[in-house]
Amino acid sequence: MATKLQSPAEYYIDRREKDLIQRLLKPVDGERLLDMGCGPGNYLRFFRGKGCSVTGVDPSQHMLDLARKNLGGRAELCPGDYEDLPFSDNEFDIVTLIFPDSACNLQNAINEAIRVCRGRIFFGTINRYSSTWAHGMEKTTSSGNAPPSSIPGLIRLIRLTLPDTTIKWGSSIFFPPKWYPAASSIEESIPVMKNPFGSFIGLAFPVTYNRITVQDPLGEASRAKAARGYPAPGAARRRTGR
Numbered sequence: 001m002a003t004k005l006q007s008p009a010e011y012y013i014d015r016r017e018k019d020l021i022q023r024l025l026k027p028v029d030g031e032r033l034l035d036m037g038c039g040p041g042n043y044l045r046f047f048r049g050k051g052c053s054v055t056g057v058d059p060s061q062h063m064l065d066l067a068r069k070n071l072g073g074r075a076e077l078c079p080g081d082y083e084d085l086p087f088s089d090n091e092f093d094i095v096t097l098i099f100p101d102s103a104c105n106l107q108n109a110i111n112e113a114i115r116v117c118r119g120r121i122f123f124g125t126i127n128r129y130s131s132t133w134a135h136g137m138e139k140t141t142s143s144g145n146a147p148p149s150s151i152p153g154l155i156r157l158i159r160l161t162l163p164d165t166t167i168k169w170g171s172s173i174f175f176p177p178k179w180y181p182a183a184s185s186i187e188e189s190i191p192v193m194k195n196p197f198g199s200f201i202g203l204a205f206p207v208t209y210n211r212i213t214v215q216d217p218l219g220e221a222s223r224a225k226a227a228r229g230y231p232a233p234g235a236a237r238r239r240t241g242r
Contacts, residue, residue: 057085
C-alpha cells in the first residue's frame with residue numbers, strides 16, 4: 001500500500017521501483033489494470049501515465065478518498081478485500097499487488113489476483129534477505145506495513161496455483177536509503193534482472209484460461225457473452241500458465 005513521498009531519497013527509490021515494474025510488466029496503452037491495495041494511488045497514477053485504464057481496490061475508505069483526490073477522478077476506485085475482490089473472473093489485462101498489507105494472506109491474495117486476471121500479474125514487495133531492508137528500507141519507501149518476503153517463497157506460492165507459468169523476476173535498491181540519491185550512478189550500473197540482492201523485489205507472470213465445455217448446446221446470447229470475456233453458462237475454466 002503506497003504512502004506519500006516526501007524526500008529526494010524517497011522519490012529516487014520510488015522511481016527505481018517503477019523502472020523495475022516497467023521492465024518486468026511492460027504495460028501497453030489501452031490495457032485494463034487493477035491495483036490491489038492501491039492506497040493513495042501512487043501506482044495507479046504511474047500506470048495511467050502509461051495509457052492504461054486503471055482500477056484500484058483498497059480496504060481503507062480513507063486511502064480511496066486520497067486516491068480519488070490524487071487522480072482527479074481518472075480511475076475507478078472501490079472498497080474491497082485482497083482475498084475477496086469485487087470483480088468477475090478474467091476481467092483485467094493486468095493485476096498488480098505491490099506492498100500488500102501484512103494483514104492479508106498472501107496465498108489467498110495471489111489466487112484472487114489470478115482469478116480476476118486474463119493477462120499478466122506483477123507482485124512487488126520488500127526482500128527479507130536484503131541487508132538494505134535491515135537499514136530502514138521499510139521506513140523510506142512506499143511499502144507501508146508490508147511484510148518482507150523472498151523470491152523463492154513467492155515463486156512457491158505462485159506455482160501452487162500456476163505450476164507451469166513462466167516467472168520473470170528481479171530486484172532494485174542495493175544500498176541503504178540514506179545513500180540516495182548520491183549513489184544513483186552506482187545503483188543504476190547494477191543489473192536488476194534475476195538479481196536477488198535488492199531491497200525491492202518484483203515478479204511478473206502470465207495467466208491464461210482454457211475453457212472446457214461441460215454442457216451443450218450454448219445459446220447464441222451465451223456465446224456472444226463469452227466472446228466478450230465473460231464466463232459462459234455450462235463452461236468450466238482451468239487456470240494455466242503460459
